[in-house]
Amino acid sequence: MSEILEAQKVAAQVPGALIKTKTSFGDHFLCVDRNKLREVVKVLKDDPDLQYSYFSECCGVDYSAWQHERDFPGSRFEVVYNLMSLKNNSRIFVKVGLNDGEKVPSLKSIFLGADYPEKEIWDMFGIVFEGNEQTQRFLMPDDWVGHPLRKEYPLGGEDVLFAQGDYGPAVEDLAVPHAGESFEGKTGTEEISGR
Amino acid sequence: MSDFIEPTFMPSTETVFEKQGEHTMVVNMGPQHPSTHGVLRVICELDGENIVRCRCQIGYLHTGMEKEAEYQQYHKCVVMTDRMDYLNANGTNLAHALAVEKLLGCKVPKRAQYLRVILAELSRIASHCVWFGTHALDLGAMTPYFYIWQQREMILDMFELFSGVRMMPSWIVPGGLRGDMPDEFPAKLRKFLKEFPKELDVCEAMLVENPIWKERTYDIGVLTGEQALALGCSGPIARASGIAWDLRKSHPYSSYEDFDFMVPVGTKGDVYDRFLVRLAEMRESCKILQQAIDGLPEGDYQTSDRKVAPPPRHEIEESMEAVIHHFKLYTEGYRPPVGEAFASVEGPKGELGFYIVSDGTNRPYRWHVRPSCFMNLKALEVLAIGRLIADVVAIIGSIDIVLGEIDR
Numbered sequence: 084m085s086e087i088l089e090a091q092k093v094a095a096q097v098p099g100a101l102i103k104t105k106t107s108f109g110d111h112f113l114c115v116d117r118n119k120l121r122e123v124v125k126v127l128k129d130d131p132d133l134q135y136s137y138f139s140e141c142c143g144v145d146y147s148a149w150q151h152e153r154d155f156p157g158s159r160f161e162v163v164y165n166l167m168s169l170k171n172n173s174r175i176f177v178k179v180g181l182n183d184g185e186k187v188p189s190l191k192s193i194f195l196g197a198d199y200p201e202k203e204i205w206d207m208f209g210i211v212f213e214g215n216e217q218t219q220r221f222l223m224p225d226d227w228v229g230h231p232l233r234k235e236y237p238l239g240g241e242d243v244l245f246a247q248g249d250y251g252p253a254v255e256d257l258a259v260p261h262a263g264e265s266f267e268g269k270t271g272t273e274e275i276s277g278r
Numbered sequence: 279m280s281d282f283i284e285p286t287f288m289p290s291t292e293t294v295f296e297k298q299g300e301h302t303m304v305v306n307m308g309p310q311h312p313s314t315h316g317v318l319r320v321i322c323e324l325d326g327e328n329i330v331r332c333r334c335q336i337g338y339l340h341t342g343m344e345k346e347a348e349y350q351q352y353h354k355c356v357v358m359t360d361r362m363d364y365l366n367a368n369g370t371n372l373a374h375a376l377a378v379e380k381l382l383g384c385k386v387p388k389r390a391q392y393l394r395v396i397l398a399e400l401s402r403i404a405s406h407c408v409w410f411g412t413h414a415l416d417l418g419a420m421t422p423y424f425y426i427w428q429q430r431e432m433i434l435d436m437f438e439l440f441s442g443v444r445m446m447p448s449w450i451v452p453g454g455l456r457g458d459m460p461d462e463f464p465a466k467l468r469k470f471l472k473e474f475p476k477e478l479d480v481c482e483a484m485l486v487e488n489p490i491w492k493e494r495t496y497d498i499g500v501l502t503g504e505q506a507l508a509l510g511c512s513g514p515i516a517r518a519s520g521i522a523w524d525l526r527k528s529h530p531y532s533s534y535e536d537f538d539f540m541v542p543v544g545t546k547g548d549v550y551d552r553f554l555v556r557l558a559e560m561r562e563s564c565k566i567l568q569q570a571i572d573g574l575p576e577g578d579y580q581t582s583d584r585k586v587a588p589p590p591r592h593e594i595e596e597s598m599e600a601v602i603h604h605f606k607l608y609t610e611g612y613r614p615p616v617g618e619a620f621a622s623v624e625g626p627k628g629e630l631g632f633y634i635v636s637d638g639t640n641r642p643y644r645w646h647v648r649p650s651c652f653m654n655l656k657a658l659e660v661l662a663i664g665r666l667i668a669d670v671v672a673i674i675g676s677i678d679i680v681l682g683e684i685d686r
Contacts, residue, residue, distance in 0.1 A: 108619040137507040196510030222337040
């Protein structure tokens, strides 16, 4: 049996949801269609053989500067859900892919704990969760513009307070986008810190 | 889960008191408030004295560590991990080291694993000491704070002896430790292990059967096991609710399978149960420490892979190869293969994990921490409903939050 039990159950109970499965460094990943995310998670949670009842977290990844093979070719972002089954003592990662302007269904109605991480992902990446739409910043200040963990967002790109944008270490950084820049071969003193 | 009431309102930042409806009013607590253990803002809507809705406002300590890490080499990210959960610096170092080692496929010698366990368990006790002191202080008991702080000082002195730094040692790095244990350390640790349980007895006696303490904590903030798991609560909070789950037992890392210890589990899931569970955990940590120091194997304190760990000093003086390794390691770092890995440890506050996506360069492509306090804090919004303002203070204390880890 090459496929893991979770993948078989999901494929049987939610047809068409499973895009691919993979194992990375010993962890199992299920890549699923984001429109069927809720059904997939419900299967994982409620199936008596699986019982993934512990919601560990979810986090976003921006793959816009990625150079290698992708799980979701053509999608910019991925949201990775980390679930754990205390019954089988196993962990599973559920991944969905999406682009700007697309939405992921919120898991708040299934796992209330998804509320905070979803707010954080919206704040950091601008990924909208259907059913948990936000109007206010979560971790960033209320008047902040932009989503800092996107790859095009520069490090140190914020204005220096009271400098009126005339000077400060952050200003020249604004002109040099670090996003997607490769640090290959750069050693010693040459831009090693990324600033 | 249908009986959860979801808070949807959010008053303006300037609001302190604001009348919301016919019978309710909004009371703001924090961000500068002694019982919020940092800069946490809790906004409660009250009907009379009972809380109808409660909402936490966080982000005051947000420093963008996850963004910063994408521009740093792996071994430079280590110092940021200390500053997340500053009460459990070694435990966070360990989680990060495990995740990077998983990516690198690096095996750490047994002695390094045991020393890591010693540091992590000492951190757990120190973190629980702070929790014990501040939780008691919040509820009006001042004496335990001074007693337990003395014990925490002993632990910080031991960290200082080990690494030269009291709170943020950064001593656990991918590939092993930064240095071996000093010769004076075992004697000091044994002395501490002899005295600490007695001191803990004294502190415990002040509160466990204290009628005022029981009045303030018994039957307050009851969380069921199912709720705890759906909320993502782990560690002592889940265990107090009857979930017998500890990552040290279920997914042993860093040689935890060698040690004989128990996992304390509560029955009710109230503030008092969480209090008892954490007290019992401190004693179990002492057991682990005793076994680790008694059975400490001989060997190296870091991996022999010179691409990950620096060569020892005497080798640099003799071998050109070692000089090159040293130079390459500190200028370029190491390059894990392309892929994504997650590793987690049982921190004092719950599951503490790192999810790292590597694109094959010497910097993480995505470096994400699974924070334990951040996930546990959501429980406050649920538990506060229907309780009094004074109970919120007890519940915050029992959740044991560190804002540095919540905001990152």
